[in-house]
Amino acid sequence: MSLLDTESIRRDFPVLKRNVTGGQPLIYLDNAASTQRPQAVIDAMDECYLHYYSNVHRGIHTLSEESTRAYESARETTREFLNAASAREVIFAAGTTAAINTVARSWGDANVSAGDVILLLISEHHANIIPWHQLAARTGCRVEFIPIDENFEISDETVAEYLERFRPKMFAFAAASNTLGSEYPVQRWTSMAKQYGATVLIDAAQAAPHHQIDVQQWDADFVVFSGHKVCGPTGIGVLYGKEAMLDAMPAFLGGGGMILNVTTEGFTTHELPEKFEAGTPPIVEAIGLAAALKYLTAIGMENIHAHERILGARTDAGLREIDGVRVIGPTADKKGGINSFVIEGVHAHDVSQFLDGRGVAVRAGHHCTMPLHQAIGVTATARASCYLYNTTEEVDQLLAAVADVRAKFARSGRRRRSRRPVGPNA
Amino acid sequence: MPHPQDSNNDQDIYQEHVLDHYEDPYNRGHLASATHAHDGKNPLCGDKIHVDLRLDSDGRVAEAWFDGDGCVISQASASMLLEAIEGKTIEEVEKFSAEDMLSLFGPQLTPNRQKCCLLSWKVLQGALKRPVGTEAAPSVTEDDDEVEPKTSFGGPSLEEEQ
Structure with a gap:
């Protein structure tokens, strides 16, 4: 070291x-609240606004083609950063909070019912608590918490005990605690939870900025993080989901960009990832995020x-x-x-x-x-x-x-x- | 080790009179003969203030006591406020504005710290309307709009993060 x-x-x-x-x-x-920006990120965003900014996926004109290419290239950079199997698994959201809310509303409403348990750690950030409390209010599910011990730690045995006791529908936890600083064994706990059939969401807001992430190795169903904590812009975050999970989930926000067809009777949703990107996405923020990820990756x-x-x-x-x-x-x-x-x-x-x-x-x-x-x-x-x-x-x-x-x-x-x-x- | 920035000066919000009130507060405790009382907290930082008042038949604040827990600004400002308003008429206390509170405190506060300073002022204004023994009213919280300064104080939340 x-x-x-x-x-x-x-x-x-x-x-x-x-x-x-x-x-x-x-x-x-x-820095756990928010990080600063390197010149490379500021320049990448300036470059877009100064020379080629336009809406994406919509116009048949030079600027829109260039913006779309840069936006999709940012998605590919993010896929690489996470080692996701496919860029279709990378959804741009407004941040970690928006990403978790999307899962709780879309996956949660479709899969959780009264009596089910959502299992969290007591050290979770409110962004990974409140969406589940809200889901509980809608569905009658329960939110349970794994406690810390007198040394502020959570042992594998305690996790195993709570998984056994509650057999949760969802186990959602932060890879690293934003208050305690603890770095948790994501891959091990995910694998333990899978033995009980739980769906697993990892809040990587305090992990993505600090070490290598390999979502395929972690094997969690969802992994989320924020741009502003990885030296990127505010207003953007990432919702990674396994393709089969995202495919099976209903769309959450409805609007432009997420549809294939709309009639006076109804609509059909677009493929991934657009299905979860209603409205004009954070285009320049995605470009800034990609610049930040490249900057950090170059340092290692x-x-x-x-x-x-x-x-x-x-x-x-x-x-x-x-x-x-x-x-x-x-x-x-x-x-x-x-x-x-x-x-x-x-x-x-x-x-x-x-x-x-x-x-x-x-x-x-x-x-x-x-x-x-x-x-x-x-x-x-x-x-x-x-x-x-x-x-x-x-x-x-x-x-x-x-x-x-x-x-x-x-x-x-x-x-x-x-x-x-x-x-x-x- | 002394540091040049720690010395008391006009920019330092922990001026001597502030620390004096923090360490030696005016009427800190509960008042058994209270006729009016109220409490409140700032959920963002955990500052808590309870105010007990005894209003007399002439419509004056005969006695004012507070108790609480929190930062220097929230506790020292409560002490200054109760010392200042004791003996005043209800009308005078009602007229005592948020601006008056900030100027009573003295040192210039950033918007986030103004919330700490105004907590006891909000609780005091609420206490005037809450006779002891009546149905408990909800506590004043930082988001509570029942008593709001005429000018908008307080910046963005200290706590939102993601």
């Missing part, structure tokens, strides 16, 4: 040159993973040494570049605000994992998440700032001063 050449990589990301509070350099450690997904693991472990070790800091997550060998933590006696928002004063951007709150926070018994955590452009120096500056937080907010016998005058008429 070795670090990436961050000096060279950082030159590719224009925003990293800017300064923040008090003219300090930006230390961007909020496994090289990126190794880099993040080194930085993540350094963060984890440093945080554990600071008095009053509790790391909310397993040991460094079980996670990637995400570290969540709480500081005794200080609210996460105040931690984040203090760190911002040092130029350090982290996330504070429940990170869209309220059930996990409830299970752990904390209302909010601060989260530092690194990516390919972060450096060991940045991690050290984060740690130095975290070490100073308690001194700022520590009780020191302060007393209120005189009563202040009040209000409009004071």
Whole structure:
């Protein structure tokens, strides 16, 4: 394992040159929420808008032909990135949330009935909880959660026990937890779930940016991820589904582009992948996404993973040494570049605000994992998440700032001063 | 290790008087003789505020107490607010606007932190309408529109991610 050449990589990301509070350099450690864009992505999207943008699949004219070619080429790049068997299995959606909602509405409504169980992990992001709660409200199915243990881990035995107990219709889980940082054994758990006949959906929002994905090796029925977390644009994500699954599912959103024929009586749906791409798709976003995937692939997904693991472990070790800091997550060998933590006696928002004063951007709150926070018994955590452009120096500056937080907010016998005058008429 | 950016200055939202109120809050606790009470929370960050009021026969806030849990901004602002309005008439408290609350707090807040600062103000306004012992009304939440500042405060959610 070795670090990436961050000096060279950082030159590719224009925003990293800017300064923040008090003219300090930006230390961007909020990558689990969203990543920054390399110039290559910005250029690819500019190029389309400047020279060949048009709607796709519709016009018989030069620009539409060129845009269509670029859009479909982006689909092929995404297929390669995932090692999907066919580009028909790659649906462009608005993001991970939209992709999971599509599965819950289309596959869910057609296949799930009262009494069925949807099995999730307690650490799921709300995007992989609420669509299933909504499905439960429509169908009478139940949503069950696999808990974490006292070390914030989930063992194979626990997964096996819950699969045996509930024999779920669907097992949907994140390949990596956006709060705990845990990286789960996707292939093994998928194979265990298949033995019970479960359909499997993998939320790869926190995996696709960080390591090689091979959907055929994983063998899950659905795999979803977002563009903006892989250095790509917002407004686009990917719904991968096995062709047989997608073929058997009813269309979800209805509209232009997803039909073969429409009459006053009804319609027939288009083939894959258009069947699930109603309306004008995110054309330029797809082109930007493809540029991002090519950029990351050129650096090497496994090289990126190794880099993040080194930085993540350094963060984890440093945080554990600071008095009053509790790391909310397993040991460094079980996670990637995400570290969540709480500081005794200080609210996460105040931690984040203090760190911002040092130029350090982290996330504070429940990170869209309220059930996990409830299970752990904390209302909010601060989260530092690194990516390919972060450096060991940045991690050290984060740690130095975290070490100073308690001194700022520590009780020191302060007393209120005189009563202040009040209000409009004071 | 001291750091140049940590020192108190006009840009620092944790000014001395804010930290003073955080550590030594005004009337923190519950009021057994409360005539009016209300509570609320900001679901996005978990800030919680409960307000107890004793309104007297002259239509004044004779006593105002709060309890809660959350960030420095939410708790210090509650202390400042209750200290400021105790003894005022109901009309005066009703007239006390969100803008007044932000100016009472002092340091300039970004839209996301304005929500923390305005939580106790919303709960206080709600408490005026909720006599103790009547049917429990739903709590004020950050999305609640029962008492809204005239100006729109608060930026995009801190929490949405994907």
